[in-house]
Structures are given as C-alpha cells and as structure tokens.
Amino acid sequence: MKIKEVIVVEGKDDTAKIKQAVDADTIETNGSAVNDAIIEQIKHAKEKRGIIIFTDPDYPGQRIRHIVSNAVPGCKHAFLSKSEAKAKHDKGIGIEHATKDTIQKALSSIYELTQEYSSELTREDLLQYGLLGGNKARSRREKVGLELRIGYTNGKQLLKRLNMFQISKVMFIETMNRIIQEENNE
Template structure:
C-alpha cells in the first residue's frame, strides 16, 4: 500500500519531496481545506495510507481533525513547535524544519511498517493523572516527550494508542517528569 502525506502548503511539500524523493503529497493550501480536497483524500485512502503532517498550531490541528472526519484511520505524524521555528523566530511551520528532522519524523512511516495500535484505556490515563482536574500541565509535558502535539485527554488517548505506546512507557515518562518537578 502506498503512502500519501497531507501537508498545509507547497513549501512543506517541497521539503518532504527533497528528503523523500518522489513522495506523494496532498497540499491543503491552508486551514480552509476544500470539500474537493477532502473528497480526494477520502478517495485516495481506499488504496493508500494517509499520513497527516501539519503545523503544530491551531490551523494545523483543524486540518488534522477535518482529514480524520473523512479518513478516521489516517495516520498522524507530529512535529514540535520548537523544531519548526523560522530563522527570524516569527513563524512556526513544517517548512521551517530541517531535512534531518523531517527524515527522523516521517521516516518510520514512509520507510517501514506502521506500528500496531496500543491498548491503553481511559482508566490508565486517569490513574496516571493525565486526565481530570489539573491534568493539563502533565499531559502537555508527556505529549511533548512523545511529540504528539497538545491534545485534550480524549485525543491524547487516541494518539498514544495509535502510536502503540504502552502503559509501561507512559508510566516511565510520567515518573521522569514528576521526578523533575520535585
């Protein structure tokens, strides 16, 4: 099965194609993703894996959500804000990442097999303090370590399972973060 990467802009596409020669990409042209583009993504998903690789900001998350509406099994690939800041430090976006960063993040999806889903439950993340009152700072710290954006609790659960993260691994990360905060 071929893999198609969904990106926001033509500069993102150019960078990905520079790193992964001949890689198929779909450009959304910003956060106002058209109905036609969504239909194309949906149609292509029948014979291809769809990988969503958008900017780590609100418009990027909105595109990601819209793609998941039409392709629930779309694969998410995330980049940290700190890894894609422009040289003048005024803009954030995939196009500002280094080739090495792009290769490191997309490589596992484009060069190898996609990981199996995990089996973390809501009870697991409750027990770890990753949902509930005052859980946001810890969840954001864990999310940063896992490079999965800044999700709410429900989205966090979906993303860690999509990536095949284990309860043991989450326990280790939470322990490490809690150790630093003491």
C-alpha cells in the same frame, strides 16, 4: 528515505520542505479551508497507498488534522513539536521551518489512530504524574507529547490521544519517569 503513503500537508512550502527530506508525494489542503474536492482526493489516495497527516503544530494545523481524520478515517499521523517547527528569525511555526532530520524523525514515528481503543491509561495516571493541574502540568504535557511523538494537547485531550494512539501503560510510565528524572537533574 522513501515514503509509500501520500502525505497531507497545508501548502506548497511544506511540500517543498518534505521533498528535501524524503522521497514522498503530498496532497496540499491549501490552508484550513479543506474543500470536498481535496477530501475526495485524500480518500482516493488512502484507498490506493495510505495517508499520513502531517500538519503544523498550531491551531490551524490541528483543525485541518481534525477535519481530514474525521472525513477520512484510518489515516496515520506524524507530529512536530512547536520548537521543532519554529522559524529561526521570525515568529512563524510550520513544517516549512523544520530541519531535514526533524522531518525524517517525525515521519519514521507515525501513529495510526484507532476508533476503537482500549482505555488502558486513566485520568488517575495523568494526575499521578502531574499532567493535570499544578505548575508543571503544561510543561510535562509538552514533554510527553514530544517524547511519544503525539503532539501537544491540553489536559482534557491528552488521555484521549494517549489511548487513541495505543500508548501502553508501560511506555507511558517509562516516558514519565524519564521526564521527571530530567526535571530533578535540572
């Protein structure tokens, strides 16, 4: 699998793991201290080939994603869930712990964040499907983030992310119905 865009990752272990899974070039941020030189490199790569931001599903990874996407608008995004990025024998979470198949799947399900998005989904939709408040809300948000490949968010950010990635109401409802059906079968 060849990736045209340059993939922004956190470090050299992520680069090594991605190169095992796909044919791609990366830019490493070297952690969450993203400096101006790295941002300029990312801007240049975006103009020439496009950018996919692919950071760890933890606080530092979300922080890097936020810094880069604010400094370089129009980047694409790929996500792993925490369970997909969990190390087998220690407590580490990161792209470097993911399987080749999981990385390929994440990179084949990329989203382009749009600044001007229509708010097709509403807070009421989230309430109707038990994604805000209640004892199943967190679990359901984790499942919907995984199913739609948009990453985990808290209740406040879920609506924003669903609309930014232009998840249609139909796709959202189908996904939520699947999740609820699976819960009922457990």
